[in-house]
Amino acid sequence: MKARSKVNKMSEERKGAHSSKEKESPEAIKKRLVEIASGVVTDINKGRDPEFVTMQRGRGNVAFDEKKGVIILGEKKTTRNFLNIGHARKFMQTMMVTGKCHDYVRENKTASIREIYYELKHTLGNTKENTFEEQGESDSCIVDIEHAVDSIREKLNLHANPKGTLYGDITLRDKMHNNDTFNCAKLGRGGWSVMSRLEPEEIEIVDVKAKYVLVIETEAMYERLVEEHFAQDNKAILVSTGGQAARGTRRLIHRLHTEEKLPTIVFSVDGDETVVIEENGLIKNFRLKDLMDGRKLLKVNGIIENERADIDAKSMCFDNRKTSFGKINQVIRHPIVEDLYEVKTDLGYSVKATRSHSLIVYDSKKHEFAEKTPLEIDRENDFAVVSLDVPNNESLGRIDLAEFALGCPNAEITESAIINKRNRKGSMPRFVEGNMLPDFCRLLGYYAAEGHLDEHNVCFSFNSSEKNYINDVKQALAAIFGNDAKEHSPHSTEIQVVAHNTILSAIFKRLASSGAANKRVPYVIFNVPADAKKEFFRGYFRGDGRVDFKKEKSSVELWAKTVSKGLAYDLVLLSAQIGANATIQYPKEDYDEHEVEMTTASGVQIAKVAAKHKPYLVSIANKEALLKLGEVVSELNPQALQHIANDYIKTPKFDSLPREFVERFREDFRNEFRGELERRLPPATFQWPRISKKKLRALLEGRNLNGNLQILNDFASSKTTLARIKEIERVEPTDQYVYDIEMADTHRFFSNFICVHNTDGDPFGWYIYSVIKQGSMALAAHSEFLACPDAKYVGMTLEDVKDYGLQNVTEKMKEGDVKRAKEMQNYDWFKNKPWQEELKKAIDEKIRIEQQALANKSLDFVAKKYLPEKIKKEIFLP
Numbered sequence: 001m002k003a004r005s006k007v008n009k010m011s012e013e014r015k016g017a018h019s020s021k022e023k024e025s026p027e028a029i030k031k032r033l034v035e036i037a038s039g040v041v042t043d044i045n046k047g048r049d050p051e052f053v054t055m056q057r058g059r060g061n062v063a064f065d066e067k068k069g070v071i072i073l074g075e076k077k078t079t080r081n082f083l084n085i086g087h088a089r090k091f092m093q094t095m096m097v098t099g100k101c102h103d104y105v106r107e108n109k110t111a112s113i114r115e116i117y118y119e120l121k122h123t124l125g126n127t128k129e130n131t132f133e134e135q136g137e138s139d140s141c142i143v144d145i146e147h148a149v150d151s152i153r154e155k156l157n158l159h160a161n162p163k164g165t166l167y168g169d170i171t172l173r174d175k176m177h178n179n180d181t182f183n184c185a186k187l188g189r190g191g192w193s194v195m196s197r198l199e200p201e202e203i204e205i206v207d208v209k210a211k212y213v214l215v216i217e218t219e220a221m222y223e224r225l226v227e228e229h230f231a232q233d234n235k236a237i238l239v240s241t242g243g244q245a246a247r248g249t250r251r252l253i254h255r256l257h258t259e260e261k262l263p264t265i266v267f268s269v270d271g272d273e274t275v276v277i278e279e280n281g282l283i284k285n286f287r288l289k290d291l292m293d294g295r296k297l298l299k300v301n302g303i304i305e306n307e308r309a310d311i312d313a314k315s316m317c318f319d320n321r322k323t324s325f326g327k328i329n330q331v332i333r334h335p336i337v338e339d340l341y342e343v344k345t346d347l348g349y350s351v352k353a354t355r356s357h358s359l360i361v362y363d364s365k366k367h368e369f370a371e372k373t374p375l376e377i378d379r380e381n382d383f384a385v386v387s388l389d390v391p392n393n394e395s396l397g398r399i400d401l402a403e404f405a406l407g408c409p410n411a412e413i414t415e416s417a418i419i420n421k422r423n424r425k426g427s428m429p430r431f432v433e434g435n436m437l438p439d440f441c442r443l444l445g446y447y448a449a450e451g452h453l454d455e456h457n458v459c460f461s462f463n464s465s466e467k468n469y470i471n472d473v474k475q476a477l478a479a480i481f482g483n484d485a486k487e488h489s490p491h492s493t494e495i496q497v498v499a500h501n502t503i504l505s506a507i508f509k510r511l512a513s514s515g516a517a518n519k520r521v522p523y524v525i526f527n528v529p530a531d532a533k534k535e536f537f538r539g540y541f542r543g544d545g546r547v548d549f550k551k552e553k554s555s556v557e558l559w560a561k562t563v564s565k566g567l568a569y570d571l572v573l574l575s576a577q578i579g580a581n582a583t584i585q586y587p588k589e590d591y592d593e594h595e596v597e598m599t600t601a602s603g604v605q606i607a608k609v610a611a612k613h614k615p616y617l618v619s620i621a622n623k624e625a626l627l628k629l630g631e632v633v634s635e636l637n638p639q640a641l642q643h644i645a646n647d648y649i650k651t652p653k654f655d656s657l658p659r660e661f662v663e664r665f666r667e668d669f670r671n672e673f674r675g676e677l678e679r680r681l682p683p684a685t686f687q688w689p690r691i692s693k694k695k696l697r698a699l700l701e702g703r704n705l706n707g708n709l710q711i712l713n714d715f716a717s718s719k720t721t722l723a724r725i726k727e728i729e730r731v732e733p734t735d736q737y738v739y740d741i742e743m744a745d746t747h748r749f750f751s752n753f754i755c756v757h758n759t760d761g762d763p764f765g766w767y768i769y770s771v772i773k774q775g776s777m778a779l780a781a782h783s784e785f786l787a788c789p790d791a792k793y794v795g796m797t798l799e800d801v802k803d804y805g806l807q808n809v810t811e812k813m814k815e816g817d818v819k820r821a822k823e824m825q826n827y828d829w830f831k832n833k834p835w836q837e838e839l840k841k842a843i844d845e846k847i848r849i850e851q852q853a854l855a856n857k858s859l860d861f862v863a864k865k866y867l868p869e870k871i872k873k874e875i876f877l878p
Helices: 026-045 088-107 113-120 135-148 219-227 230-234 247-259 436-450 467-481 502-512 523-527 530-544 565-577 623-628 630-636 638-646 659-673 683-687 693-700 708-716 765-774 780-786 798-803 815-825 833-845 851-856 861-872
Strands: 051-055 062-065 070-073 077-081 165-167 170-174 180-183 203-208 212-216 236-240 264-267 274-279 282-287 297-300 306-310 314-318 323-335 340-345 350-354 359-363 368-372 382-387 398-400 411-413 417-420 427-429 431-433 451-453 457-463 486-491 494-500 545-550 555-562 583-585 590-600 603-613 616-620 656-658 690-692 720-731 737-743 748-751 754-757
Touching (some): 026 135, 051 088, 051 135, 077 088, 088 113, 165 219, 203 247, 212 219, 219 230, 219 236, 219 861, 230 236, 230 861, 236 247, 274 748, 282 523, 282 565, 398 436, 427 467, 431 436, 436 451, 436 457, 436 467, 436 502, 436 530, 457 467, 457 502, 467 494, 530 545, 530 555, 545 630, 555 565, 555 630, 565 583, 623 630, 656 659, 656 720, 659 683, 737 748, 798 833
Antiparallel strands (some): 062 070, 165 236, 170 203, 274 314, 297 306, 306 323, 314 323, 340 720, 359 754, 382 720, 382 754, 411 417, 457 494, 486 494, 590 603, 656 690, 748 754
């Protein structure tokens, strides 16, 4: 199949179009920003609820405009109101960013999106509330403002990180830097590094002597073409994108196409989830985004530029029979280029994965384990693989606090103590060990539940009636650190135990973080002896837990609510280590109300502030687990413990398997027990939704098993089960990256205790071509500024394999490539016949070919024969 598309027959309507918005002056942009602010002021003066209106983002408001040939944003709008408690914080942030953008345009200053975040970040008055907690919050406001003023961030004098290179006979003038004028073919082989801002008022295209623009995806191929003098020999402009093209590079390609009428030819999961690892003999529960911190990163210029980190550690993996700890080869992250979905199970565990990232599921229709993406999962018949088979390490009998005090400027570390070098008075033991270890773990439990800190103090909050707990914290602080903690009563019903010590504050911050939404179980707790682990639970549940006991229903539940997702999964892990299975529930979002002092024109006033939280409910309800935490349960509800010991019978979901899975083995049961099956495993057993593992263990114990029944026995004897998938929904990512772990052998790892398949993270280069040609869903509102709808694809196709005799250098397509190709078949902008044929052929033959494979012919083959021949004959994909 060869799709021929004549360059000289390009649509004149598109070719000559140059949006008036691209020529808009700073004054016009400034005027629209002022209109937004004036509207808010008018609403306030008239006693109305101020509002901010912007375009609705998301797939539901994105469409493909066939006439324009680009992805566009629809007409749906969204309104944010100041007096809506759920909108107030975002409304404030948006107004701050709007004001700052107005300043930049007025003063003719530019800033990166990272700089505006730091410029606006501060604490509000006498509160503990920050304007912004992370850059994602300010980035989101920038996008909203872009839509509200119907322009792009570059016109707001904002820019992101640059990436890309320009080479060829093109002369540019930098109006913002002494009107420097230069030719990109005379800057050496490195060419010109494409800036993040390419607006006409800043960078002028003075002269171009070329027939077309050739966009190259990989740096290696770009360097090859420069070395072979391709630009000079073929009168071409070369643009290297280095993977997915950055905004500045896409803007440059768009301007060359629209202003210079040059044909353009293209040659071409969520970090918040946790993963349990074993590193240096210690168990840790990392967020994927934190797993790369402090490690040497290798940048890989693949189809999607990604970063990789080597790590000498192990993590949980699964081989369709059992869970074990396997070696991690590397950790990978790359910019997110597709929708993100959250898959929730009936155990409460969930995982966020991109639409092309597979989960390992049990397909009860086919009776097999399979790899399925979120959109391929059949919720009626597929079950997620969930495991709590984590090691219970108890080797840490001594905690070295120096590790956590290193970041504190006041701390002087000696062999046995940590000294405050500022006043030379206060000191504390460097090591916590022996009898002090359980007390310290209990103290950390109190902090995880009800603690907070600032630069100088560690505070523990209690109800004023909880005298025993208050005294316990004060005694532990005195015994371990020699700290004379004071009591403070901000309200009649609350008492705070305040330990004033900058070094202690730094230690607690490094150990367990700060802020309710960021709390974690310190990793040391996963590695201390069992009695110390239980003391952490004692402190935590004293501060934030309760026991629900309903005798008439024989119902007992030990639970605690937190707004920290990381803490919720940490508690599940810690429970598993002591032999208790915990689940997670999701109660409705709630509001925590607290009082703050506000200084107004009429003096200091007390105001009530309500903060919205997404809570996680960690629940322990099975008998064995409750008995293991019997001392904790007894403190909170003595009657409940007595009931558990005598009459409580409940099979938790984690200690059972779905009927659909066990039924697979009924024929094996019949062969094993020969006529005794109905007595040993009555037919009524298979009428229940789930079958007890305890019952299965009793049935199979002591038998010489082989084949399928050994697989069932592996499941029955482990903490791995199959959970029903309750919900799959599209969600917003927590940052700009998605992450992956490459596991040796099985290529599977557990995230939030759910088994997923690692991928190579590299979708087809064809997708990168489509982003340059039609734009992207994420930037659908800006396609007219960034897309190049008349671009043609001259890159590697499967037809090239035959035409150029490259059969011996093809590669087997990876699962991620196949999935990406299948997705692209459904994109409206790939519905034309040539692309459908190419995609179908790729899926059927499951082979791929890289640009660098042309080096099999000779190093100069791509520059001297392949590209000149295809471009001359106009053998393009549209």
